[in-house]
Amino acid sequence: MSVARFWRKIPQRYNMLGTRCETCGRHFFPPRSFCPECRRTGKIADYKFAGTGTVVTYTIIHTASEQFEQLTPYVLAIVQLDEGPRMTAQVVCRPDEVKIGMRVKRAFRRIMTDGESGVIHYGTKFVPVE
């Protein structure tokens, strides 16, 4: 991923900054500037997510693209945040630990090293809640 494309997303990736529609109360992560429900009548404001959620579904990736090859096998999941929206993220746990319904919280982690530029990208992974 290009450095510019990555840097534009830093507030969202580092702080889980999304948006909320103050008209209907829906939360959006990543942020949206239009509410799909209210369209242009929706009033959108920034919203910082608590970062806690539940595993909806998951897989263990054994064959990855080049940037993630050294991580395999790793746990990839869809996590439903407590505010409502879902996101795809890695869960830092043993492959046999992950379960549907498992409670997780966000953690700031290294995501990958870009092979061409050598830039290290950080972002959100999830860890099990004890």
Added chain:
Amino acid sequence: MRDVAVIGAGCTTFGEKWSSSFRDLFVEAGALALEDAQLSGEKIDAMYVGNMSAGRFIEQEHIGALIADYAGLATHHIPSTRVEAACASGGLAFRQAVIAVASGMEDIVVAAGVEKMTDVEPGASTDTLTGAADREWEGFVGATFPGLYAMIATDYMHRYPLTREQLAMVAVKNHYNGARNPIAQFQQEITIDTVLKSTMVAEPLRLFDCSPITDGAAAVIVAPLERAREFTDAPIKVLASAQASDTITLHDRRDISTLDASISAGQRAFKMAKLSHKDIDLVEVHDCFSIAEICAIEDLGFCRKGEAGKFTADGQTALDGKIPVNTSGGLKACGHPVGATGIKQVFEVVQQLKGDAGKRQIDGAKIGMTHNVGGTGATVAVHILGRV
């Protein structure tokens, strides 16, 4: 709106075609289609070309012009347009051709699809295919394309009765059909054991749950139905053409293991053709992964939600079953050159309806359906074709 017919169809063999270039592939498919329609190139009014990612696979863009040029039509200055919707590029190219003829704007239109995937390393092709999903919010965190479908499978198997063996039956059945298709990439039969002992890709999906990396091209020619008999004794009428969209990310879907775009496109197609799933004699569905076929036959209404595993294991989707699914071998055994797949599905249905499908022929097939998915379900194209 005018009625539209397919008057010719052609397809290369699918596989690792290292001795053929991108342009060799579509020229071969196009020539086969023209030959089938007994048509000369200067009669062509327009072309639509499905292609997902030539820019990444062979570092070539501007595919519409390239194809017109190497088809020998550059000096005829016909409009030639590339259509892109990931793995649904071919289905959408066909739909654009149908719309062009139905509208009265054009008469003789080529719909083609082509992809050359084996010129890059496997890691690079995995990354390119990830572009069919959301690069910034799925690919960035390490989601691969098989990984996303694996999460569909995990969700499905958690909620519905689908065993690992039943899932493997999808691949076993499609390899059986592929072994009877001379253009297929894999022409050998496999067993449940072959699937269950193959390399793990993304749990619970193994290598034999996944469609391969493939080179290939397919082309069909459409014309107004009223003119079809100028070219062929057996025109195949386009009874319906439907397309639907959904969220680009899997995680934003209403239901992880239901492709709402398949349901929507399917319902629109049935309505347009004034038919129901009971009228369909065979269907080519988008089995990029075994779980995708399970979802597809439910989403299109061939069996109830949650019952596709048993339906498949009982042989209902086999060549002699209630509704033969993927008689070509599907993406799994026939191969999946992403941009060409949607056109190959039409090619297979046309062959079946003309009675030209050889050892995999469905007796008396009159009406066939194609179902082509882009990404994890963000785009779906469904077509219904019928014998005239």
